[in-house]
Amino acid sequence: MTAAALRPELRDPLARRRLGRAVAAAVVLWPLLRLSEFRPSTLFDPANLHVMATFVAGFLPPATNAEFLGFLLTATLQTLAMATAGMALAFVVALPLALAATRSLSVAAVGPAEGRWRGQGIRHGVRMLMVLLRSVPEVVWALMFVRALGLGPAAGVLALAITYGGMLAKVYAEILESADARPARALLAAGSGRVGALCFGLLPLAAQELVSYTVYRWECAVRAAVVMGFVGAGGLGQLLDQSLKMLSGGEVSSIALVFLALVFLADAISLALRKVLA
Amino acid sequence: MRARLRRVAGVASVAAVLVAVAASFAYLAVDFRGLFTAEGRHEMARFVAEFFPPDASPDFLRRAGFAALQTLAVSVLGTLIAMLAGGLLALPAAGRLGAAGKWGARFVLSFLRSMPELVWAALMVLAAGLGPFAGTLALALHTTGVLGRLFAESLENAAPAPEAALRELGAGPVARFVYGTLPQVAPQCVGYTLYRWEMNIRMATILGVVGAGGLGQMLYFHLSLFQQPQAATVLAGMIVLVVASDSLSGRIRRALSAQSH
Amino acid sequence: MSLRLEQVGVVHANGRRALAGVDLAVAPGERVALIGPSGAGKTTLLRVAAASLRPTEGRVALLDAQPWSLGARALKALRARVGFVHQAPPIPPRLRVVSAVLAGRLGQWSLTRALRSWVAPADAAGARDALARVGLAERLFERCDQLSGGQLQRVAVARTLYQSPRLLLADEPVSALDAATADAVLRELVGYSVASGASFVASLHAVDLALRWFPRIVGVRDGRVMFDLAAAEVTPDRLAALYAGDAPAVPERPVETTHGATPPLASA
Numbered sequence: 001m002t003a004a005a006l007r008p009e010l011r012d013p014l015a016r017r018r019l020g021r022a023v024a025a026a027v028v029l030w031p032l033l034r035l036s037e038f039r040p041s042t043l044f045d046p047a048n049l050h051v052m053a054t055f056v057a058g059f060l061p062p063a064t065n066a067e068f069l070g071f072l073l074t075a076t077l078q079t080l081a082m083a084t085a086g087m088a089l090a091f092v093v094a095l096p097l098a099l100a101a102t103r104s105l106s107v108a109a110v111g112p113a114e115g116r117w118r119g120q121g122i123r124h125g126v127r128m129l130m131v132l133l134r135s136v137p138e139v140v141w142a143l144m145f146v147r148a149l150g151l152g153p154a155a156g157v158l159a160l161a162i163t164y165g166g167m168l169a170k171v172y173a174e175i176l177e178s179a180d181a182r183p184a185r186a187l188l189a190a191g192s193g194r195v196g197a198l199c200f201g202l203l204p205l206a207a208q209e210l211v212s213y214t215v216y217r218w219e220c221a222v223r224a225a226v227v228m229g230f231v232g233a234g235g236l237g238q239l240l241d242q243s244l245k246m247l248s249g250g251e252v253s254s255i256a257l258v259f260l261a262l263v264f265l266a267d268a269i270s271l272a273l274r275k276v277l278a
Numbered sequence: 279m280r281a282r283l284r285r286v287a288g289v290a291s292v293a294a295v296l297v298a299v300a301a302s303f304a305y306l307a308v309d310f311r312g313l314f315t316a317e318g319r320h321e322m323a324r325f326v327a328e329f330f331p332p333d334a335s336p337d338f339l340r341r342a343g344f345a346a347l348q349t350l351a352v353s354v355l356g357t358l359i360a361m362l363a364g365g366l367l368a369l370p371a372a373g374r375l376g377a378a379g380k381w382g383a384r385f386v387l388s389f390l391r392s393m394p395e396l397v398w399a400a401l402m403v404l405a406a407g408l409g410p411f412a413g414t415l416a417l418a419l420h421t422t423g424v425l426g427r428l429f430a431e432s433l434e435n436a437a438p439a440p441e442a443a444l445r446e447l448g449a450g451p452v453a454r455f456v457y458g459t460l461p462q463v464a465p466q467c468v469g470y471t472l473y474r475w476e477m478n479i480r481m482a483t484i485l486g487v488v489g490a491g492g493l494g495q496m497l498y499f500h501l502s503l504f505q506q507p508q509a510a511t512v513l514a515g516m517i518v519l520v521v522a523s524d525s526l527s528g529r530i531r532r533a534l535s536a537q538s539h
Numbered sequence: 540m541s542l543r544l545e546q547v548g549v550v551h552a553n554g555r556r557a558l559a560g561v562d563l564a565v566a567p568g569e570r571v572a573l574i575g576p577s578g579a580g581k582t583t584l585l586r587v588a589a590a591s592l593r594p595t596e597g598r599v600a601l602l603d604a605q606p607w608s609l610g611a612r613a614l615k616a617l618r619a620r621v622g623f624v625h626q627a628p629p630i631p632p633r634l635r636v637v638s639a640v641l642a643g644r645l646g647q648w649s650l651t652r653a654l655r656s657w658v659a660p661a662d663a664a665g666a667r668d669a670l671a672r673v674g675l676a677e678r679l680f681e682r683c684d685q686l687s688g689g690q691l692q693r694v695a696v697a698r699t700l701y702q703s704p705r706l707l708l709a710d711e712p713v714s715a716l717d718a719a720t721a722d723a724v725l726r727e728l729v730g731y732s733v734a735s736g737a738s739f740v741a742s743l744h745a746v747d748l749a750l751r752w753f754p755r756i757v758g759v760r761d762g763r764v765m766f767d768l769a770a771a772e773v774t775p776d777r778l779a780a781l782y783a784g785d786a787p788a789v790p791e792r793p794v795e796t797t798h799g800a801t802p803p804l805a806s807a
Contacts, residue, residue, distance in 0.1 A: 447702055
């Protein structure tokens with residue numbers, strides 16, 4: 001059946017659009033492949049294969065000598081400490097930001113009060129600050145703090161505090177705003193300050209969700225702490241980076257096992273805490 | 279009695295958390311006070327000031343632009359490969375090839391997902407050499423684990439009646455899947471992929487730090503040489519890339535939601 | 540024989556007995572209606588007839604073949620010649636009507652043709668003809684979730700018509716449709732059976748429709764066949780006994796068995 005023989009109502013209305021999209025995709029795909037230097041053949045390059053083969057062959061057995069295990073333990077503790085301290089700071093950063101950004105605590109919304117426009121301006125400014133804090137990946141912050149403060153976990157803690165602070169602030173503000181605002185408004189109308197309205201008006205309602213999200217983020221922070229170690233912020237990540245550069249397969253597999261166990265442990269702790277605290 | 283026990287457990291947990299936080303700071307023995315002395319603040323201010331003004335020479339802007347496009351390409355290709363590979367692995371992971379296939383596929387997906395993208399990137403640099411190809415592979419591997427699991431869940435939640443009816447009229451397994459289940463899960467799976475692509479763009483900018491090309495590699499390079507103005511331009515490029523791709527992905531999402539088969 | 544069930548019994552995994560001692564033989568070109576109260580086992584019977592449910596007792600033969608002793612390929616070919624209209628249309632909402640109808644021949648098409656048709660419908664004209672018979676030709680390229688429940692059921696019927704089976708089975712195919720449309724759809728299905736010589740076995744809730752369109756009526760109750768008679772021999776007493784305890788759809792007078800004066804379906 002030729003196209004000319006097709007009666008108009010039998011022509012597929014989507015055919016043209018689909019063909020167009022397929023062509024567009026093909027046209028875009030080629031430069032993408034070139035730009036990203038997509039060359040699967042390099043995987044089978046003899047030099048690379050040799051390196052990978054020796055490396056992977058070294059995975060078993062995992063390194064278990066006492067000296068290395070000592071390093072591993074220190075690194076694990078350092079990573080855990082980095083994540084916990086970073087989250088604590090992030091919490092400290094997030095709370096005032098969330099407070100400032102929550103409309104439910106706006107005194108101006110309750111009744112006539114001066115500085116209404118200023119209040120809204122501050123709220124918008126705070127929100128934009130939170131967006132900025134969130135847009136830059138934590139690894140980039142870590143990289144810069146490493147340049148500024150030198151190698152070590154301090155860079156990681158600060159990077160976590162900033163990025164996760166922004167993330168926590170956004171979610172705290174959302175949680176606080178979606179909670180029932182009437183008790184807080186009543187307190188504000190009765191003349192209580194913002195902090196008072198937060199503690200006795202909003203917090204009791206929102207506490208469970210706030211805690212739950214914070215603990216979940218701590219779990220993510222543990223993983224992020226490992227990743228930041230790669231750029232010099234200490235902990236398991238830095239150890240892994242060193243072992244990879246030395247191509248010691250045994251050490252890498254030990255670290256990988258510990259990392260998987262750590263993630264699993266953090267997941268379990270997070271679940272347990274959420275159940276108990278909520 | 280039960281409620282009392284819960285309250286005790288709650289208080290104990292809060293206490294444990296506080297102790298953990300204190301212990302963490304103590305263990306790290308980080309002297310943050312140094313940051314807040316006058317000298318510390320002065321140092322920080324100087325450090326920050328070195329980033330301005332960012333290098334805006336046309337030659338460098340062109341290089342940064344190229345790196346941005348490279349990062350974008352890595353994220354698109356990596357996510358695309360992951361969508362296909364994740365789709366393939368999702369079928370056994372959803373139980374369509376028997377119990378052994380299910381546990382095998384789920385194990386593979388879990389392993390791919392657990393290793394952070396940066397670790398995969400470091401490994402891929404070993405396997406494929408420095409450059410963006412390693413980044414593409416790293417993103418593809420990690421994202422396959424993520425998407426594969428999400429796709430498998432979608433598959434398991436799909437209604438079985440359409441495929442059963444097609445089986446009754448003699449359709450083969452692939453045709454049954456395409457006409458019966460795929461229309462049900464496709465919109466959700468595409469949504470997951472787009473969402474994952476948004477995250478992968480951020481990831482792709484970082485992967486260069488271990489040598490996987492793009493903006494990340496440029497940033498690491500210039501920071502190592504203490505060339506702050508150039509680093510500032512690269513950072514600005516990163517933010518622009520993320521914002522632009524967020525809006526593009528939003529538009530694609532809206533266009534696809536109107537599509538049909 | 541298009542369909543032969545010999546002493547078929549079905550006991551579900553939970554111990555519940557759905558069918559017992561069912562004997563049914565349908566000759567090529569015959570039209571049979573299954574009637575009976577809800578839960579009588581009509582759906583189970585049809586599923587056994589479609590070889591999608593294996594009976595715990597007895598033997599099944601479809602189109603002169605034993606489905607449960609066939610190899611996979613032969614079973615697939617056999618299934619392609621058996622059409623089944625379900626009570627609820629098993630069509631994914633985001634599929635387009637044209638693809639939903641064309642899916643009827645998936646048992647006969649190669650995989651390449653099936654995949655190509657999914658991207659660009661291969662036989663839009665054929666799909667349109669099938670849809671025209673149920674009065675939905677103008678909805679050819681719309682998405683199924685833009686149709687009402689009754690329209691979607693008609694698309695499912697169109698799919699089975701497009702399949703052109705030798706044995707047509709239907710489980711309450713028109714229960715979701717209003718009286719006039721139900722009658723018109725049954726007229727199309729019966730017309731297909733007459734024109735192609737395919738056998739047609741349908742379970743129906745509305746007894747008047749059964750009596751009007753089917754020359755042979757089988758009454759099913761509690762998993763057993765209560766009677767297997769020509770339509771004219773089905774008296775109100777028998778119907779009352781069949782539906783005893785159930786809300787009856789019993790007509791008061793025997794209804795004519797030839798095509799009544801039914802309005803044609805809204806044309807395309």
